[in-house]
Amino acid sequence: MENREWMMNGEEIYQQIKADIVNFDLAPGALISENELAKKYSVSRTPVKSAFLRLMSERFIEIEPQRGTYVTKMDLDQIRDIIFMRTTLEREIFSLAIDHLDDALIKALQDNLDQQRKLVEQGQFEPQLFYRLDSEFHRAVFEHEGRLKLWQIIQEFQVYYTRFRMLDIIATSAFGQLLAEHAALLEAVKDRDKAKLASLLQGHLSGNLKRLEPRIEAEFSTYFLPIGNKK
Amino acid sequence: MENREWMMNGEEIYQQIKADIVNFDLAPGALISENELAKKYSVSRTPVKSAFLRLMSERFIEIEPQRGTYVTKMDLDQIRDIIFMRTTLEREIFSLAIDHLDDALIKALQDNLDQQRKLVEQGQFEPQLFYRLDSEFHRAVFEHEGRLKLWQIIQEFQVYYTRFRMLDIIATSAFGQLLAEHAALLEAVKDRDKAKLASLLQGHLSGNLKRLEPRIEAEFSTYFLPIGNKK
DNA sequence: TAAGGTGTACTTGCATTCAAGTATTCAAGC
């Protein structure tokens, strides 16, 4: 437990708990309580309660009245469907981008790719830096098609999926592969090859699933809901 | 203000306020306060606060500390992008359904359509009944493709969009048109005509936009954010 | 030994009170 010089308010406590969940410092399935966290952050139950209610709305925790509060487990079926959704939407967006292709988009993607390459070549870097560039690469295509709101909505609902991506980072560190896939996507855009793009996107966006799925049962089974759950 | 014999708890108050917002009893842009609603429902500020925090997470209200709390206005750009998203996803799902077509799906859609027709022919009915059948029609196709989780996720996205659909019901009552569109969709499924389906879905899912958009500026301008907003 | 009951220590839900910040009104002074 750290020493703090300032009082944390409800917003900061919300951010902190959310970060702890996403970073697996609070493991899926873990039992937490308002009193425990109020004591940890030296505040009353009120701001903790406030944070809990917001996290419940985002499905990060489940509050069972008079029983306790749990960090939710990840739902593999749901993750599969989110990946399907992203793949379908990005196929359409990239296809439209090819119809409206211009130098500005190609330059934006190329610049982003160069930054990704520089990061990977220097070997040592914060994973978050790479993932920010990764997001930016995809966002640029949505923005080019005037669908920024759609990108923002997708981002909001990726809360279900954030922890899965983070687990992929921690467990596999497949940055080189992601870089190569982004480079291939850019080439397909330049070539205006929609069929190739569709195939590349399929592989790219389900890559984390392919990397992690074989290891879930043995290494991370407690992080996921049992398959075939009815929730 | 109604008389109640039982005490409403936080969950019920949340449901009630949400219903009031969706039904436009609380208009977009309206100013509300914890004290006002606590008094209305004869409870303390605590359960109202609890409801407010959940509604804020779902973007139904905005809490400005020490200033006030407002019902959010609808964002037309966002609504357009959600319709784009649904159209893209349903084109893919219907296309897959045609690849895996069987009698069970056709029967489910046909039965649903018969119920819709019965409702429309009897003239007088609760709009909610029709919209439940409408949802069920689309859900059946997702379920047939084993993508129920995706359907559920889309439903959650629709919090942004619920009020827009409701406004379409109130202002246009285009049930006959919706029925005809559903019938046409079923015919295209039977004919395995993917191109036709894509075109029909496009028109069907953006129908409310077409019906309402011309009337927004004159009749409902206060319900929407100014266009080109940066939020 | 095994089954059942009881007390205790937890959990979250709600009411109340106080604290801190904002907007508005209104009057005094220029």
Added chain:
DNA sequence: GCTTGAATACTTGAATGCAAGTACACCTTA
């Protein structure tokens, strides 16, 4: 008339005490 500032009536944020319900260890009893 206009500006400025203080009083006032709001707003939400946080702390605290109590209420209601649950889980579990432990003891009693058959």
